[in-house]
Amino acid sequence: MLARMISRNSAQTLRFVRRGQPVAVGNVAPERTLLEVLREDLHLTATKEGCGEGDCGACTVVLGEAVDGRLRYRAVNSCIRLAHSVDGMAVFTAEDLSAPTLKAGASPDLHPCQEAMVQCHGSQCGFCTPGFVMSLFGIYQNSQGGKGITREQAQVDLSGNLCRCTGYRPILDAAQQMGSLPLPAGCEVDEAATLAALKALKPKRTGDERYLRPTNLAALLQQRAKFPKAQVVAGCTDVGLWVTKMHRRFERVLDVTAARELQRVETYPHHIAIGAAVSLTDAFAALVAERPQLLTFSQRFAGLPVRNAGTLGGNVANGSPIGDTMPLLIALGASVVLMRWKKTAAGGEIAHRELRLEDLYTGYRTNVMRADELLCWIKVPKPTGHASSAAPDRPKPASAPSGGSEPNAVGSVGAEEFMRVYKISKRFDDDISAVCLAIQMTLDGGVVQQVSIGAGGVAATPARARQTEAALRGQPWNADTVMAAAAALRAEFQPISDMRASAAYRQTVLGNLLRRFWLESQGLTAINLESLNAATLEALA
Template sequence: MTSEIVSRPLTFLRRGQPVTLRNVPPDRTLLEVLREDLHLSATKEGCGEGDCGACTVVLGEAVGGRLSYRAVNSCIRLAHSVSGMAVFTAEDIGSDAGELHPAQEAMLQCHASQCGFCTPGFVMSLFGAYQNSGGRGISREQAQADLSGNLCRCTGYRPILDAAETMGSLPLPAGCAVDEAATLVALKALKTRPSDNASYLRPTTLAALLQQRAKFPKAQVVAGCTDVGLWVTKLHKRFERVLDVTAARELRRVERYPHHIAIGASVPLADAFAALVQERPQLLAFSQRFAGLPVRNSGTMGGNVANGSPIGDSMPLLIALGASVVLMRWKKTAAGGEVAHRELRLENLYTGYRTNVMRPDELLCWIKVPRPMPDETMKAYKISKRFDDDISAVCLAIQMTVQDGVVQHISIGAGGVAATPARACQTEAALLGQPWNADTVTHAIAVLRAEFQPISDMRASARYRHTVLGNLLQRFWLESQGMTAINLENIQTLEALA
């Protein structure tokens, strides 16, 4: 690290008190800080890639005058990204007198711990859900969604779900209650002036963010760190300087307009998907299958799109919805400077595997998604080895309108079948203006399979992807004819019916 770069202090709240650490490298993870610097060993290191949930902690942040709780994976979260927040670990939620929080007590009463290694992570996910519910607890169905990012290798899920249902009925000891008013005051007091030459840059305004991007075009840009964190833990990459976009307040909003919604690049995936589901409720199941909740709480849709992974689930959906992206940069002028921007369709952002058209001084700042069209049919399908908390082998999203039996509009986004997320233009051409019937669909399936040449990798073979791609279009056709039981999410288990 060059001597000119300043190591900015890291300050956050723990148990209501500020914790300040100095000389924390910009690429040090939160888990490393907790376990190695603060010696908080209850937070476990399992997979090191945000998959198992053993390292789950909860972040508290002021949102709209209240304290919002988000369970996140500390193993891939960069430590400096929690500056100015409250951090809760499994060692922080019980009382000083040894009383257990309801999330802990419920796990004990329901015999929900076996080997115990995953237990702190489950407890913290339950703690976040408990706090956000106002202490009322959550349903079994909600627990299945909220615990999707926590894996138990002893197959202890039934008693853990029992604990999730039970915790809302247990008393909250006074020593375990979070003093939210005092925490909000303490968080406000933590605000520090951003440094212009620090190793970890986290500007609080869009203008300052773009100026820092222009000044340091080689700095590693991060949002939720859910992919960059993997580069640190698995590829052992090191970064001299990091530029974090998540503190720019203009980009932390979802804005609604008559013809579209605009999702800021700093909006967490959980909130971005919630905005899309509000517009199109049929996307709920798909949205909950994007990784697990801790990843959706930490990562951002802007980061997912900018990263451009061919197996990222956001992009096929957004391509099918006709989304565009707004790229911004700081442009020098005689008066000092101004924000310049350009807009393009999302599928035109990419030039190859994880490469795009963005200039070194540009940032992806907004994603614009058109509002639903009258009489549209919208479906998104994800095929993966695990139903929850897994990466796609194939993803297909289709938006269509049919009038008088003829396809009037069709838009198809595909993932996992090319070097980039892609739009199935040839298949769209084969469907547009044609009668929506079995013969048209059979022809379109052949076109879709011929349009892409997927590869074989650890998630699926090329032949499997080729076959499944066409099968998903066949599923879309069958569902349009009223067949709903062919989707796993529409099948209730015996336990759910009991």
């Protein structure tokens, strides 16, 4: 109770833009969610509360942010989004889409994403409809008026919205139809006015705030040194659950996502560096650009609203044993750059250290970071050998040190890289893994030259399967080697039984996934759900 009183009495003003006009909401405590502010303070009740944990999508809103002189639109879950994290952005809710009613008693003109839902009978009980409409609005704005939306794209972009009535077919129909409908006057977004309103928002005061959101790296690290006990957030998709499900309250919050230096993905000759403020959507896009085979896995990490809000840095720093990005990054040989503010005679400077990602964790959700340190960059080696698709090189900015562990290039011209990552969960979309296994292997002359394996859901931390790697390295890549390595992999971990899977199931699956990797390396493709596209299913029927 005392913590709650401290938090409520130490609130500050939240500012954002709605319908092209500035909105200021006073006395917003640091742990209040955007959904709470919309419903309780602004009485915008079309935004619904369903699960309260970012699973159902009923609370979906769209955020607009100025990027390179244009508005970037992102659908997010307002139920787990801390309200102050949208300070300085534009917020679109279901109330903002239709044109204002001009005549008494007349129905307003509907936005195409709303009209398409009506025409396609995409709503039944209606509770989930505002969330679906807002996800459709995000698709509409990001596709030049909903043009050319394929069914496959609609399925991916609506993966964070659940409907328990319609069976999804009419909603997918609406996603494809909205681009052919006219946009009534008054429904369009006035981007120029919105951008002007965002620019006109007065800078926030820099006093003793309880929600800290510094806009540059040096200020962020100084605040970390000043308030080492502040709750760090980098997207809020996990901390938001602590608020909604565990009723946690925070005296002070430190948000890393506004630091400009950490909002970038930077390219170097041998690796890419992903800043801690880069969203999962953008981080996965950078990884997929280097390794296209990761596309399906990237789309299975939660739903799009969670990927739009969450960050790769936050997922890694959180260190959940069932977090999907860490096994992948471990297999890729990624490292992390930890930074802190170091006092000097001249005032201070940024100090950093780098370590392999698997060496970051010391136990369940514990790590080696000092109280004044932040995880600021994730360095991911580029592909080597025949699988290489290296991006253009750029000079190294001072913000992301490239020293330390650089990946060694494959020595043989004939070397070939194979990379796969597997997610096993009860649902295909928008679910947490029971087991996640990522494997990167380099073959030279049919012999395993290099291999790295990351595993999730089988230990107290995301882990590297070092014993299995040793069993594979230097061995011929054949069925006998795979069988021996699968046995080693099953024996290397002692997983627990929980609501997602039993320990025996997890151990069995580990070995089976290594065998699947072997079969896929031999050219067999029709052994997983990725091969079951719409055309294949129609042919089977």
